[in-house]
Amino acid sequence: MQILPPEPAAIRAAARALREGQLVVLPTETVYGLGADARNDLAIAAIYAAKGRPRFNPLILHVTDLAAAEAIVVLPPLALRLAEAFWPGPLTLVAPLRPNAGVSSLALAGLTSAAIRVPAHPLMRAVLAEFGGPIAAPSANRSGRLSPTTVEACRELADVALAIDGGPCLHGLESTIVSLTGPFILLLRAGALPREQIEAITGPLGSPEGESEGELKITAPGMLASHYAPDTALRLAAHDVRAGEAALDFHGQLAGFATRLRLDLSPAGDLTEAAANLFAFLRTLDSMGARCIAVAPIPDSGPGQGLGEAINDRLRRAAAPR
Numbered sequence: 001m002q003i004l005p006p007e008p009a010a011i012r013a014a015a016r017a018l019r020e021g022q023l024v025v026l027p028t029e030t031v032y033g034l035g036a037d038a039r040n041d042l043a044i045a046a047i048y049a050a051k052g053r054p055r056f057n058p059l060i061l062h063v064t065d066l067a068a069a070e071a072i073v074v075l076p077p078l079a080l081r082l083a084e085a086f087w088p089g090p091l092t093l094v095a096p097l098r099p100n101a102g103v104s105s106l107a108l109a110g111l112t113s114a115a116i117r118v119p120a121h122p123l124m125r126a127v128l129a130e131f132g133g134p135i136a137a138p139s140a141n142r143s144g145r146l147s148p149t150t151v152e153a154c155r156e157l158a159d160v161a162l163a164i165d166g167g168p169c170l171h172g173l174e175s176t177i178v179s180l181t182g183p184f185i186l187l188l189r190a191g192a193l194p195r196e197q198i199e200a201i202t203g204p205l206g207s208p209e210g211e212s213e214g215e216l217k218i219t220a221p222g223m224l225a226s227h228y229a230p231d232t233a234l235r236l237a238a239h240d241v242r243a244g245e246a247a248l249d250f251h252g253q254l255a256g257f258a259t260r261l262r263l264d265l266s267p268a269g270d271l272t273e274a275a276a277n278l279f280a281f282l283r284t285l286d287s288m289g290a291r292c293i294a295v296a297p298i299p300d301s302g303p304g305q306g307l308g309e310a311i312n313d314r315l316r317r318a319a320a321p322r
């Protein structure tokens with residue numbers, strides 16, 4: 001995989017590779033994405049192969065603006081209000097697919113809805129503009145592994161034409177996914193946009209559990225219990241660090257315990273900073289050969305910041321038995 005510095009030549013090269021049906025690793029404000037032309041079945045098949053991803057798990061489509069999104073999906077009034085408030089940014093909307101949307105049905109896993117977002121990262125936006133079409137891009141990791149927040153973390157993927165180095169991702173957590181396909185608006189995946197900010201516009205969000213919409217059951221985003229999995233076991237809500245354990249701390253709660261390695265997601269207790277550090281710190285601790293990683297308790301929310309829900313969601317999946 002060739003890693004290019006963030007320069008105009010890299011943007012042109014990425015757009016060219018996409019037109020040729022190749023895979024490219026692209027920075028976004030959430031995590032790095034593995035991009036392909038969303039209209040090209042062969043290119044989409046290559047994404048699933050490179051990630052080792054189950055074919056029934058559909059991909060997020062990235063477009064430049066609201067008009068490009070509306071060419072693919074039908075956005076109900078509430079979706080339009082969310083788009084106005086949060087696009088470009090870390091919000092993905094699932095909405096009914098338009099007939100003749102022109103998107104590979106493999107990218108949609110055959111569903112009649114599509115997940116779509118307008119990313120904010122200037123490099124991703126430049127590639128979208130230069131390419132001129134929708135880019136399907138899941139996170140650029142092997143399926144079930146930690147999402148990449150630096151370009152180096154994407155090296156585990158084979159068959160990628162090139163990568164653009166955009167530095168560390170701003171949010172470090174995937175986008176928040178909201179579904180507007182049925183009578184209720186549902187939170188499918190907690191993510192970089194806190195629930196409270198969405199609910200300020202929509203009112204309370206439903207959750208897919210208990211909904212009878214069969215479609216949501218199969219597609220529940222990253223909802224396989226074990227997802228985002230490091231090799232090392234995790235012990236959550238730890239109040240101590242035991243022999244042989246590494247420590248993933250928050251706000252200095254585990255600072256007093258002896259360990260070969262302790263990384264603090266945010267010594268100041270800031271959940272935004274913690275989210276940005278989460279996957280990179282988990283990767284580092286995972287590579288240390290510890291028996292287990294003790295993870296300090298992380299509040300579900302803090303003053304003015306609602307990212308705790310998404311951080312705890314990723315930690316629970318990372319800790320799930322597999």
Ligand code: TXA
Binds near residue numbers: 032033094139173221
């Ligand atoms: O921040 C992000 O969203 C990153 C960056 C690269 O944009 N992308 C990302 O994609 O996280 P991925 O493929 O790792 O996660 C997409 C999730 C999947 O879990 C999938 O199940 C869900 O979106 N999804 C896609 N289409 C859907 C649909 N029509 N209905 C319900 N869920 C859908």
Ligand code: MG
Binds near residue numbers: 138139222
């Ligand atoms: Mg992913």
